[in-house]
Amino acid sequence: MKKSKILNSAVLALTILGLVFAIGTADEEGESPSFEQPILITSIGQSPGAMMAKVLAKRVELEFVFEPTATAEQLEEMDVNTVVAVVGASGKGLGAAGLDIDDEISRVNELICKANELEIPLIVMHIEGAQRRGDMSNQLINKFVPESYYIIVQKSGNDDGLFTQLSDENDIPIKQVEKAAGAAPILDELID
Amino acid sequence: MQNIFKFNFYRRSPKLLLTLTLSIVLALLPLVTPALASGTAEPTSHDIRPRYGVRDIGWLSDYHSGLRNTPGDTRVYQMSGDKQGGAVLILGGTHPNEVASVLAAVLLVENAKVSAGTVFVIPHANNSASSYTDPRHDVPEWLEFETESGTRTFRYGARYTNPEHQEKDPKRFKHYPSGFEFKGKESRNLNRVHPGKKDGTLTQQISFALFQLVEKESVDVVIDMHEASPGWRLANSLICHPDALEIGSMAKMDMEMEGTDIKLEQSQPADKFHGLSHREFGDNTDAYAFLIESINPGQGDVSGDVKIINNPEHPLKDRVKFQLSTIQYILSSYNIMAADQAKKIEIQLNVDLANLKGSGLSRILR
Numbered sequence: 055m056k057k058s059k060i061l062n063s064a065v066l067a068l069t070i071l072g073l074v075f076a077i078g079t080a081d082e083e084g085e086s087p088s089f090e091q092p093i094l095i096t097s098i099g100q101s102p103g104a105m106m107a108k109v110l111a112k113r114v115e116l117e118f119v120f121e122p123t124a125t126a127e128q129l130e131e132m133d134v135n136t137v138v139a140v141v142g143a144s145g146k147g148l149g150a151a152g153l154d155i156d157d158e159i160s161r162v163n164e165l166i167c168k169a170n171e172l173e174i175p176l177i178v179m180h181i182e183g184a185q186r187r188g189d190m191s192n193q194l195i196n197k198f199v200p201e202s203y204y205i206i207v208q209k210s211g212n213d214d215g216l217f218t219q220l221s222d223e224n225d226i227p228i229k230q231v232e233k234a235a236g237a238a239p240i241l242d243e244l245i246d
Numbered sequence: 247m248q249n250i251f252k253f254n255f256y257r258r259s260p261k262l263l264l265t266l267t268l269s270i271v272l273a274l275l276p277l278v279t280p281a282l283a284s285g286t287a288e289p290t291s292h293d294i295r296p297r298y299g300v301r302d303i304g305w306l307s308d309y310h311s312g313l314r315n316t317p318g319d320t321r322v323y324q325m326s327g328d329k330q331g332g333a334v335l336i337l338g339g340t341h342p343n344e345v346a347s348v349l350a351a352v353l354l355v356e357n358a359k360v361s362a363g364t365v366f367v368i369p370h371a372n373n374s375a376s377s378y379t380d381p382r383h384d385v386p387e388w389l390e391f392e393t394e395s396g397t398r399t400f401r402y403g404a405r406y407t408n409p410e411h412q413e414k415d416p417k418r419f420k421h422y423p424s425g426f427e428f429k430g431k432e433s434r435n436l437n438r439v440h441p442g443k444k445d446g447t448l449t450q451q452i453s454f455a456l457f458q459l460v461e462k463e464s465v466d467v468v469i470d471m472h473e474a475s476p477g478w479r480l481a482n483s484l485i486c487h488p489d490a491l492e493i494g495s496m497a498k499m500d501m502e503m504e505g506t507d508i509k510l511e512q513s514q515p516a517d518k519f520h521g522l523s524h525r526e527f528g529d530n531t532d533a534y535a536f537l538i539e540s541i542n543p544g545q546g547d548v549s550g551d552v553k554i555i556n557n558p559e560h561p562l563k564d565r566v567k568f569q570l571s572t573i574q575y576i577l578s579s580y581n582i583m584a585a586d587q588a589k590k591i592e593i594q595l596n597v598d599l600a601n602l603k604g605s606g607l608s609r610i611l612r
C-alpha cells in the first residue's frame with residue numbers, strides 16, 4: 055500500500071515533470087531555432103554597438119567573425135552558424151564605412167536574404183540605450199527587427215516599448231537587459 | 247598686477263571692468279603687438295602645485311624650439327612610476343573655456359601617483375587661449391576656490407588662440423596638409439589644426455609640438471579633454487579613433503556597470519573632416535586617440551549669472567569626476583587590450599571622487 059502510493063506519486067511527479075519539459079521544449083522550438091557558433095557579428099547602421107558586441111563575445115569566449123559591413127557574398131564564404139546584428143545608426147560610422155543610409159539598408163537586406171537562404175538564424179541587439187534611438191536608428195529598427203529570431207535590448211533603448219511591440223507583433227522572443235554588459239551572459243546561454 | 251586688479255573689481259562692476267580692460271588693452275596694444283610679433287612674449291603662467299608624483303616639469307618647446315619665448319609655450323608635467331610601462335599624453339585646455347578639462351589635469355598633477363608607465367599632463371594645451379577670457383561670453387574671468395592654503399584662482403580661458411598672438415585671421419582657413427577649408431577664425435582653434443605645421447601659425451606650431459612629443463616619447467595613448475554645451479549632441483561622450491574603438495567600447499560598458507552613462511562615437515572619416523585630435527593623432531601616430539566631452543553650462547547660450555562651479559545640474563566637481571574616471575576606464579581597458587603587457591599604464595588618483603562634498607574641489611586642491 056505504502057509502496058504503491060510512493061510509486062504513484064513518483065509516476066505522477068515524473069508525468070508532470072515530463073509534461074512541463076515537453077511544453078518547455080515545444081515552446082522553445084516554436085519560437086526560436088537553435089543558435090550555434092561560430093557567429094558573425096555585424097552592424098545595422100554602423101554605430102559602435104557592433105564593436106561593443108565584439109567585446110562581449112570575447113568576454114564569454116564565443117567563436118566569432120567581426121565584420122560590421124558584411125555582405126551577402128561574404129556571408130556565403132563564411133563558416134558561421136548565427137548572425138548577430140547590432141542595430142544603431144551613426145552618421146560618422148556610415149561615413150567611415152563609405153556608406154549612406156540607403157546603401158546600408160540594401161546591404162542588410164541582401165545579407166538577411168542570404169542568411170535565410172542558408173538557414174542561418176538572426177539575432178538583433180540594441181545595446182546603446184536611449185541615446186541611439188534617433189530617426190535613422192528607428193527606421194532601421196522598424197525595418198529589420200521583425201526579420202530576427204531573437205531580440206536583445208538594453209532597457210533604456212526600449213523606454214517607448216518599440217522593441218516589445220515589434221516582439222509581440224512578430225512573435226519574436228525578447229530579452230531586456232539593464233546594462234549593455236548584461237547581454238554577454240544572454241549570448242552565452244543562447245548560443246551553443 | 248593687471249590680473250589681480252581685474253579680479254578684485256569683477257564682482258562689483260562688470261561694466262567698469264570691461265571699460266577698464268578695454269582701455270588698458272587699447273592703450274597697450276601698440277606697445278604689446280610688436281613685442282609679440284617679434285616672438286619674445288612670455289607664456290602665461292598658472293597656479294599649479296605639483297606633488298612628488300611629478301618627476302619632471304618641462305616645456306612644450308622642448309619638443310619644438312620654435313615655440314620657445316612665445317605665448318604658445320606651456321608646461322609639460324611628467325609623472326612616472328617605479329614600474330616601466332607605456333605612455334599616455336593627457337591634454338587639458340585645448341579649449342581653455344572648457345574648464346573641467348583644465349581642472350581635471352591640475353588635479354592629476356597635484357594628487358595622482360603613477361605606478362606603472364609614464365603620464366604626460368599638459369593642463370593648458372593652448373596656453374595662448376588661456377591668456378584671456380572671451381568678452382563675448384557672459385562668464386566669470388576667474389574661477390575661485392577657498393582651499394586650506396588660501397584662495398586659489400584659475401583663469402576661465404577662451405576657445406581660440408589670443409588674436410593678439412597670431413597674424414590676422416585669413417578669410418578662409420585651409421587645413422594643413424589636407425587643404426580642407428574652415429572659417430577663418432578656425433586657424434586659431436587648436437582642435438582644427440592638427441597635425442600642425444613646423445613653420446606655421448602659432449596654433450599650428452603648438453599642434454606640431456604635441457605631435458613631436460607623441461613621437462619622441464613613444465606615446466601609446468592620447469586623451470584630449472573637452473566640454474560641450476548642455477544641449478550639444480556630443481555632450482557626455484567618448485569619441486574614439488576607429489583603431490581605439492574597441493578600447494572605448496570596453497571602457498563605455500565598464501562605466502555603465504558603475505552607473506555612469508557615456509555616449510560612444512567614432513571619429514568622422516578622414517575625407518569628411520580634418521584637424522581633430524582623435525582623428526589626427528590616430529592617423530598620424532601609433533597612439534590610440536580619444537576625446538572626452540563633459541557638459542559645461544557656461545558654453546552655448548549663456549544668459550545672466552551662470553554658475554560654473556556650483557551649477558545645480560552640472561557642478562564642476564561632477565564634470566571633473568567624469569573626465570578623470572573616463573581616463574581611468576580608458577587606461578584599464580587599454581591595459582587589458584594592449585598586446586604587450588610590459589606597456590601597462592596605471593594611475594592612482596588619490597582622490598575620493600565618489601565623495602566630493604559641497605564645492606568639492608576646494609578640498610582636494612592643495
Ligand SMILES: [Zn+2]
Nearest residue numbers: 341344472473
Ligand atoms: Zn572643446
